[in-house]
Amino acid sequence: MVKFTGMESFKSIVRSLCPPLIWKGMGRLRHGPEPEPTPQEIEFARLRHMPGATPTVVETLLGHPFHTADAHLFLAVYVGCFKENTYRFEAQRPDPLIIDGGANEGITVRYWKSLFPSARIVAFEPDPVCFALLRENCAGLKDVELHPAGLWTANGPMSFKPVGGLGGHLTCCCPRDDVADVKVEMVRLRDYLAEPVDFLKLDIEGAEIDVLQDCADRLHFIDKMYLEYHSFIRQEQKLAALFGVLESAGFRIHAHAESPAARPFLARPVVNNKDFRLNVFCFRE
Numbered sequence: 001m002v003k004f005t006g007m008e009s010f011k012s013i014v015r016s017l018c019p020p021l022i023w024k025g026m027g028r029l030r031h032g033p034e035p036e037p038t039p040q041e042i043e044f045a046r047l048r049h050m051p052g053a054t055p056t057v058v059e060t061l062l063g064h065p066f067h068t069a070d071a072h073l074f075l076a077v078y079v080g081c082f083k084e085n086t087y088r089f090e091a092q093r094p095d096p097l098i099i100d101g102g103a104n105e106g107i108t109v110r111y112w113k114s115l116f117p118s119a120r121i122v123a124f125e126p127d128p129v130c131f132a133l134l135r136e137n138c139a140g141l142k143d144v145e146l147h148p149a150g151l152w153t154a155n156g157p158m159s160f161k162p163v164g165g166l167g168g169h170l171t172c173c174c175p176r177d178d179v180a181d182v183k184v185e186m187v188r189l190r191d192y193l194a195e196p197v198d199f200l201k202l203d204i205e206g207a208e209i210d211v212l213q214d215c216a217d218r219l220h221f222i223d224k225m226y227l228e229y230h231s232f233i234r235q236e237q238k239l240a241a242l243f244g245v246l247e248s249a250g251f252r253i254h255a256h257a258e259s260p261a262a263r264p265f266l267a268r269p270v271v272n273n274k275d276f277r278l279n280v281f282c283f284r285e
Helices: 007-017 020-031 039-048 071-083 107-115 128-137 208-214 216-221 239-248
Strands: 056-058 066-068 097-101 120-124 144-147 149-152 156-161 182-188 197-202 222-232 252-257 274-283
Touching: 039 056, 039 071, 056 071, 066 071, 066 128, 071 107, 097 107, 107 120, 107 128, 120 149, 128 144, 149 156, 149 208, 197 208, 208 216, 208 222, 208 239, 216 222, 216 239, 239 252, 239 274
Parallel strands: 097 120, 097 197, 120 144, 149 182, 197 222
Antiparallel strands: 056 066, 156 182, 222 274, 252 274
16 A cells, blocks of 8 residues: 655656656646746757857857857856856955966856956967957957967967867977967966966966976965866876975865766776866965
């Protein structure tokens, strides 16, 4: 004999006995018609169903048109910023100084401007295609400097592997034959660390350790930092060097792997010549 302990238990039993379509129809009778999807929900669905690496213009999610070379990568970054608030921080002043190393198409710049309208943002992007979109997507923003350059340990042109939104990188960080080299301008990050920086983002595809070591004596200017450590296949891993320079600069660290392998002793997925990526959050206590 079945005992009902409450209405929810009764509903669960009825649901288990009903075919899905009948249960769904009963739901409409109980609650009325489902609400119409919002313009944002419609846009999300459109982007999700587009083929990968498809250029498009996102009309509604940011309150203005946003041009992207890859609908799926746009969604991933958009969710990380505006839904999960990965880059959110508490600023100690109304006009924080933010340096965005690897600004890509400009979603992070737009995100920080939505949080801190008076923020001063200095953004760097070496990939020519990404920079063109960054400039278009950030047009009209006040107190935003956009530089068509990457961050390195010296100023001047260097060989670069452009792979669009997947993350182009300096040839010296990971030589490969499947992508042709182009010359891009690089600038020295330490030249921009001459005053307090509220937030530094470093997503520079394998150049992060060299750049941080070059800036070691100026990292005290930085209050908070987010960086991505990239491990390229067949290249030496330098996690000890990375954490050493961060600890010496007085940072406390929180980190987690991006898309960790479920069984790394058996298989480690390789994405864009990388077999491991670590998201590192640095702050001061």
